[in-house]
Amino acid sequence: GAVVSQHPSWVICKSGTSVKIECRSLDFQATTMFWYRQFPKQSLMLMATSNEGSKATYEQGVEKDKFLINHASLTLSTLTVTSAHPEDSSFYICSAVQGVNTQYFGPGTRLTVL
Amino acid sequence: GQQLNQSPQSMFIQEGEDVSMNCTSSSIFNTWLWYKQDPGEGPVLLIALYKAGELTSNGRLTAQFGITRKDSFLNISASIPSDVGIYFCAGSLNAGGTSYGKLTFGQGTILTVHP
Numbered sequence A: 001g002a003v004v005s006q007h008p009s010w011v012i013c014k015s016g017t018s019v020k021i022e023c024r025s026l027d028f029q030a031t032t033m034f035w036y037r038q039f040p041k042q043s044l045m046l047m048a049t050s051n052e053g054s055k056a057t058y059e060q061g062v063e064k065d066k067f068l069i070n071h072a073s074l075t076l077s078t079l080t081v082t083s084a085h086p087e088d089s090s091f092y093i094c095s096a097v098q099g100v101n102t103q104y105f106g107p108g109t110r111l112t113v114l
Numbered sequence B: 001g002q003q004l005n006q007s008p009q010s011m012f013i014q015e016g017e018d019v020s021m022n023c024t025s026s027s028i029f030n031t032w033l034w035y036k037q038d039p040g041e042g043p044v045l046l047i048a049l050y051k052a053g054e055l056t057s058n059g060r061l062t063a064q065f066g067i068t069r070k071d072s073f074l075n076i077s078a079s080i081p082s083d084v085g086i087y088f089c090a091g092s093l094n095a096g097g098t099s100y101g102k103l104t105f106g107q108g109t110i111l112t113v114h115p
Helices: none
Strands: A004-007 A010-013 A019-025 A032-038 A044-051 A067-073 A076-081 A090-098 A102-105 A109-113 B005-007 B010-014 B019-024 B031-037 B044-049 B055-058 B061-065 B071-076 B085-092 B103-105 B109-114
Touching (some): A010 A019, A019 A090, A019 A109, A032 A067, A032 A076, A044 A067, A076 A090, A102 B031, A102 B044, B019 B085, B031 B061, B031 B071, B044 B055, B044 B061, B044 B071
Parallel strands (some): A010 A109, B010 B109
Antiparallel strands (some): A004 A019, A032 A044, A032 A090, A067 A076, A090 A102, A090 A109, B005 B019, B031 B044, B055 B061, B061 B071, B085 B103, B085 B109
16 A cells, blocks of 8 residues: 655654654655644544645644644655644644545654653 | 544454444545554554445455445454454545545544454
8 A cells, every 4th residue: 555654753842842743655646645633542633734835724723823834745744833832742643645535644743742 | 523423432352253333424425434543553544435335345354335425334354353453434525625635534443352
């Protein structure tokens, strides 16, 4: 199947700092990527849709100035959590769309904000 | 946001038993996807269904796209300990615009297999 990578796999940062997470589709090109957040024992919550060459589309309640998304190429999307706070600690997962609407997920990034 | 109704929420079975889980929705989808997620990892695609009535197998896994386009089931035959994990169904309606490719997820089914 299609392979999607994320980097870093985990990160610990101090409150007030910014953290960048990369999502790459390794063996296919993805015009569309998605960013999710997942809390323990819960399903995935869609944060935003990342479109190559255009602005991201954010879900209701997600602050676009706090979660900056850049989809600079057909294989890379980045999520930057700006001025991170402890409540931003979570498991962040990206996915990349192959074909019409089949999503392949990355392995996730565990963010811990102290 | 909208969620699919996935059941059961959890299952405790003996190794070798068959497993069945399903998802229902009040609205139609044109794609159904089934994923498995292990702790601390991203979901892995198990089976993708693109046509109403479609029945697809992947090893011991079998999934069907309901004829009404509002439901899907996943069966696992002869379960083994490594089947342990959380299984999610997801539906997509390629309606174009900002909803293109978006997935609606079920709540997940936690599967425990006793040796």
